[in-house]
Amino acid sequence: MSSADTVNTSNTACPDVLVLGEPLVEVSTTEPFRDGASVRLAFSGDALNAAAAAAAAGAHTALLARVPDDELGDALVAKVTELGIDAGTVIRVPGQHGVYFTHSDPSGRRQFAYARSGSAGSALRPEDVTGAVEGAGVVLSSGITAAVSESAAATVLHAAERARRFVYDPNYRPRLTSAQEAAATLRRIAPLAELVTPSWPDEAWSLLGLSTEATPHDAVAATRALGASAVALTRGSDGVLVGTATGAVDVPAPPPPRVVDQTGAGDVFAGTVAARLALGDDLLGAVRLGTAAASLSVQGRGGTGFLPTLAQSRAAVEEVRV
Numbered sequence: 551m552s553s554a555d556t557v558n559t560s561n562t563a564c565p566d567v568l569v570l571g572e573p574l575v576e577v578s579t580t581e582p583f584r585d586g587a588s589v590r591l592a593f594s595g596d597a598l599n600a601a602a603a604a605a606a607a608g609a610h611t612a613l614l615a616r617v618p619d620d621e622l623g624d625a626l627v628a629k630v631t632e633l634g635i636d637a638g639t640v641i642r643v644p645g646q647h648g649v650y651f652t653h654s655d656p657s658g659r660r661q662f663a664y665a666r667s668g669s670a671g672s673a674l675r676p677e678d679v680t681g682a683v684e685g686a687g688v689v690l691s692s693g694i695t696a697a698v699s700e701s702a703a704a705t706v707l708h709a710a711e712r713a714r715r716f717v718y719d720p721n722y723r724p725r726l727t728s729a730q731e732a733a734a735t736l737r738r739i740a741p742l743a744e745l746v747t748p749s750w751p752d753e754a755w756s757l758l759g760l761s762t763e764a765t766p767h768d769a770v771a772a773t774r775a776l777g778a779s780a781v782a783l784t785r786g787s788d789g790v791l792v793g794t795a796t797g798a799v800d801v802p803a804p805p806p807p808r809v810v811d812q813t814g815a816g817d818v819f820a821g822t823v824a825a826r827l828a829l830g831d832d833l834l835g836a837v838r839l840g841t842a843a844a845s846l847s848v849q850g851r852g853g854t855g856f857l858p859t860l861a862q863s864r865a866a867v868e869e870v871r872v
């Protein structure tokens with residue numbers, strides 16, 4: 551860490567959940583990309599979305615991230631705090647913001663562009679997390695974080711090796727890395743993870759090397775074969791297939807009341823599951839709640855536009871039971 555870096559570690563020694571990653575500036579538009587389109591400024595990024603969901607699910611959640619030490623960074627940190635996330639492990643550094651531009655419609659069609667290469671947030675390094683990960687109940691990170699730089703990839707691995715419990719969301723982004731690289735990272739991390747949350751069918755094809763003939767059960771088996779103790783294969787509105795040593799269970803997704811934007815639904819799932827595992831729920835209970843929270847989250851625009859409360863997610867779980 552350079553001498554310009556400042557870390558406030560007050561009160562964050564033992565969060566229930568520690569999320570590692572890069573919060574992004576989100577510039578979204580409700581119309582296809584064009585010159586003069588009206589845009590909305592917000593903060594997102596998979597780590598921020600997941601941390602916000604973990605906090606909403608009742609966990610003391612800390613975000614370990616590098617954030618530029620400018621006014622936009624101040625606004626980002628204010629948002630972190632507003633979302634109920636502990637900002638004590640946010641490291642303020644000189645540098646540029648990571649930005650993404652998005653247009654999406656309710657059907658899930660999405661236009662997406664990044665301006666994040668060389669950003670301050672992508673310079674996460676192993677020294678940043680030393681000491682922070684051991685105290686956390688569950689540490690959560692993703693393939694996005696591992697893809698943004700070599701030092702960030704080393705940080706994810708370092709955290710996975712030291713965490714008491716580690717949850718990994720592969721979150722493959724072809725614009726950040728190749729499928730081969732993302733698959734290699736998954737192979738390294740899976741044996742260290744208590745839970746891996748790949749998505750069906752894209753990540754089954756791109757990261758697990760399965761053919762289009764493969765089934766969700768094949769994807770769960772292939773992920774477990776990499777060494778993950780448990781797998782939660784997310785299948786959008788078809789719910790989640792959970793696989794452990796004792797077999798596979800289908801968890802249905804409650805239908806969302808209305809779909810505005812599906813951005814971040816997978817992050818809400820991962821964050822909620824990490825939170826509930828840290829708070830002592832069993833895997834199936836945590837996945838049921840995560841599935842419900844993800845389903846409800848599509849009512850808002852952007853990654854943190856609608857985060858259901860724990861009570862709302864619990865009510866949605868009960869709705870699918872009856």
Ligand SMILES: O=C(O)C(=O)C[C@H](O)[C@H](O)CO
Binds near residue numbers: 597599813853
């Ligand atoms: O793609 C990324 O790196 C992001 O984190 C942007 C979005 O928040 C993310 O894709 C939603 O899952």
